[in-house]
Amino acid sequence: MDAAIGCPRPINSPVAIEDVAGTVKDLIDAGKVKYFGLSEAGPRTIRRAHAVQPVSVLQTxxxxFERDVERLFPTLQELGVGFVAYSPLGRGFITGTAKPAGQYDATDMRNTDPRWQPGNFEKNIEAVGRLGKPAAAKGITASRLALAWLLAQGEHIVPIPGTRSAARVRENAHAADVALTDADLAAIHEILPTGGFGARYAEGHVPDWV
Ligand SMILES: NC(=O)c1ccc[n+]([C@@H]2O[C@H](COP(=O)([O-])OP(=O)(O)OC[C@H]3O[C@@H](n4cnc5c(N)ncnc54)[C@H](OP(=O)(O)O)[C@@H]3O)[C@@H](O)[C@H]2O)c1
Structure with a gap:
């Protein structure tokens, strides 16, 4: 549900989105800020903000593994808002390096991420393993295939994979060189038609707009 539906301001926020957008507009007018972006906002919040100061980009x-945001794409297209895809590798799951919950540092949220919990974890491991086949057929890794898939979803989409390794930055950047055919996309769709197994957040931590 959009946080702003039926509410004068987003739930849990004492500041109306119009006030936020107005403040950013003042900063843009003063030449101190170039663009206005939102993260994890729903359609109504985006529209309200956009009416005050055009929104350049949404990051979600x-x-x-995570397809919920596709429902916002018509709104983004209508308003001309770009899209930054965060956690494009499913927080590292779609790389073949996922470990069971409990094997990460104590502060790592993947220990409590539903997709890492027993039951979901094994199914997600299997799905990522199956992605290895279309990836190998193109001579690329599953990570690069997953990023190429995102790029193939629309011109407005920019994935931002996270890594602490320069070699992986290069590996991931080469996803832009991968052209997926309809057959590649169909093979990927067969493996993961709607997303990964398990919700993206534990109960009680779901963003308001969902
Ligand atoms: N707006 C928001 O609310 C929000 C929320 C979450 C994240 N973000 C942003 O989104 C970006 C990325 O998200 P994320 O880091 O959560 O998830 P991600 O990009 O889906 O996955 C990152 C993980 O994948 C591993 N990885 C990356 N490339 C790899 C490769 N080629 N082969 C094997 N493993 C690879 C990384 O490990 P290594 O480091 O060991 O390579 C890291 O553990 C970050 O810039 C983050 O700040 C934004």
């Missing part, structure tokens, strides 16, 4: 989680 999007990957082969």
């Amino acid at each position: 989680e999007y990957s082969l």
Whole structure:
């Protein structure tokens, strides 16, 4: 549900989005800020903000494991808002490096992420393993295939994979060189038609707009 539906301001926020957008507009007018972006906002919040100061981009989680945000794409297209896909590798799951919950540092949220919990974890491991086949057929890794899939979803989509390794930055950047055919996309769709197994957040932590 959009946080702003039926509310003068987003739930849990004492500041109306119009006030936020107005403040950013003042900063843009003063030459101190170039663009206005939102993260994890719903359609109504985006429209309200956009009416005050055009929104350049929305950043929200999007990957082969997380497809909820696709429902916002018509709104983004209508308003001309770009899209930054965060956690495009499913927080690292779609790389073949996922470990079971409990094997990460104590502060790592993947320990409590539903997709890492027993039951979901094994199914997600299997799905990522199956992605290895269309990836290998193109001579690329599953990570690069997952990023290429995102790029193939629309011109307005820019994935921002996170990594602490320069070699992986290069590996991931080469996803832009991968052209997926209809057959590639169909093979990927067969493996992960609607997303990964398990919700993206534990109960009680779901963003308001969902
Ligand atoms: N707006 C928001 O609310 C929000 C929320 C979450 C994240 N973000 C942003 O989104 C970006 C990325 O998200 P994320 O880091 O959560 O998830 P991600 O990009 O889906 O996955 C990152 C994980 O994948 C691993 N990885 C990356 N490339 C790899 C490769 N080629 N092969 C194997 N493993 C690879 C990384 O490990 P290594 O480091 O060991 O390579 C890291 O553990 C960050 O810039 C983050 O700040 C924004």
